[in-house]
Amino acid sequence: MPHAANPPLPVPLYVNDGLLEPEQVGSLRHSSPHEPLEDLRQRYKNDGYLFLKNLLPREDVLKAREAYFTLLAPSGVLAPGTPPVEGVFDKEKDKLNFPGMYVRHLNCTLLILFHGNTYLKECFFTSSPNPTFGAGSTDANGRPRGGLFVDLALQAHEEPWYKDEFCKHPTLHSFISKFTGWGDNTLGLTRSLLRNNTPQNKAIGVHYDQIFLRYGEDTSMTAWIPMGDVALDGGGLIYLEGGHTLGQDIEASFYDLAEKTGLSEEETRNAFNKNMMSGGLLADGPKEFSEAHRRKWLAANYEAGDVVLHTPYTIHASTINKDPKNIIRLGTDLRFVDSSRPYDKRWLNVYTFGDGV
Template identity: 25%
Template sequence: MLTSNGYVLDPARVGALEPVPEHERHDRDALWERLRRHGYLYLRGHLDPAAVNAFRAFYLDRLGVGGPAELPPDRLRQVLFKEIVPGPEYAAFCSQEAVRGWYAWLLGGAPFLHRRKIIRHVKPGQRGVGTATQAHYDLVYLREGTDQVLSSWIPLGDCPLSRGGLVYLEGSHHAVRAKEAAGLLRHPAASITADLPALAEEYDSRWLVADYASGDMVVHSAYLVHAALDNRDPDGVVRLSTDIRYQSAAQPIDWRWQHDWHDRDGL
C-alpha cells in the first residue's frame, strides 16, 4: 500500500517511472525529446553510489538523525542551516562532475546552479498532511527566471517504495503548461494539494513511482507535477534526499533563489 500524507493511492492510478534506456544516455537530442515528451529523465546509476553514500553518512552522523545521539530540534536546525547547507561538503556534492559536467553537456553551454538547494530527511512512521512533500510543480516558486530551469531529485541512499521517494503525475507537464499559457494557474507560490488520489482523478492520470537506488538521479521539468510518498520503511530507515536546480547561465535567473535554503525563506 502506497500513501502520501496519509492518503492511500489507488493502484489503478499508479504506474512505473521509465528509466532512460542505455542507447539514449549519451544522445543529447534524444534526451531533450524524452524530456519534452515525458517531462522527466530517470537516470539510473548516474552517480557514483560511493559518493552518494559518503554524503549520506556525513549528514546523518553530523545530525545524529535516526540514532540515540540525534540533536534536539533547535540545535538540529542550527547545524543544518548554518553548517551543512552552506558547507563545502554539500557544495562539492552538488557540483560534482557527474552533475555539473552533465548539465554543461546537456545544456550545451555554461550551467548555473541555484544556490537555494534543499535536503530533506523523513523518518518512518511520520504521518499526516504536511509530512510528505505535497503535490506541486516548481515553476510556481521560480517565476522570476526562465521556465527552462531543470530540477534534479537525488535520493541520498537506496530509496525503495516503502521509504517514500518522489512520484510524478504522468503527462501533467503538458496540461500545466497549457493552463499556464492561458493564464489559468497564476496563483501565489503554493502546493496544489496533499490529496494525491483526487489529483490523479482530476487529471485522469497516474502517479509514476520507482524503487530508487543510491546513484540514481531524476531530472524534471518545472511544469511537471510531483510529490512524495510517506516513509513506511519496515526497517526504520530514514529517507534522505536532495533537490537542486540547474539552468543555462545565459537564461534569466530568479535571484530570489541565490541565497542558502533555510526554514523561513518564504519560498
C-alpha cells in the same frame, strides 16, 4: 498513455490523503546516461522527466549521506548503535520532533473546477507561509519544532561537503551542460532543498517547481537526487503521468486568473499570492489529485547514484515513508539554469528558514 500497461507495483503506496489504488500507480521509465543524447532529450520532452540510473558514483553519494547524518546524530534522530550512513530512525522517538522540510499547507480549502478544457481554481486561505519545515511543526514563537534537529538540518545546507562538493559534482554538471546544450552557461543555483523524511511523517504535497521560480524564465531544470537507496515505499518522489503538460495549463490559468482579479506583476509572480493554495501547493493529497485528473502517479525504487531530471512544470509529490527498516529518506533538489537567459536570482543564496522563496 505510455505507462498504462505497466504491471502493478509490489507494495502499497501511501500519500497524505490515503492509500493509492493500484490503478493510480505506474512505474517511472528508466534511462541510462550512456544512451544517445538525442534519444534522452526526446524522452525528457515527451515524459517531462528523465530517470537516470547510476549517473553519479555511488560512493560519492553515500559519502555525503554519511556526512549529513553524522552532523545530525547529536539530535538523537538515529537508532543507537547504527552507522550514520544507514540513516536508521530511532523508532522509540516521537516522529513530530523530527519534522521534514516540505512546502507547508495551512487551513486552505481548495476547489478545482473545469469549464471545457479550461482549468479554474478558487482558494480560500488564512495565511501565506513560506516553504519551511512540516505543517504544525512550529512552536508558539513560530520557531520550527525539533530544536537541535532542525538547527542541524538547516546548517547542512551550508556545509562545504554539501554546498561546495556534492551540489557541484562535476559528473552531474557535465551531463547537464551537454544534455541541455548550455555548455559553459550552465549554472547550478546555490539555493537547494536538502530534505529528510523520517518514517511515518508527513509527505510532500502536489506541486511543480516553476511556481517558486517565477522571477525568471521557465527554462530551468531540476535534478532530484536520492542521497542513498530509497525503497519503493520509502518516501521517494512520485511523478504525475504527463504532468508537465498539465502543469503548463495550470500555470497559464494562474496568470489568467491574476489578470482577472487585478493582481500586480509582483503579486502574480509570488508563489503564495491570494489566488493560489497556501504554500504554493496544487493539492496536499496526491490521491484526490490523481482522481480529479485521471492520471497515474509513477514511482520507483531509487538507488544511490540515481538522478531524476525534470522540467519546471512537471507535477510531482512524494509518498509517506513506510520503510520497514525505518530508514530515513534523504534527497536534495538542485536547480540548473542557462546563465545567459533571465533566471530567478533569489536562488543565488543558501536556503534559510523563512527566506520567502
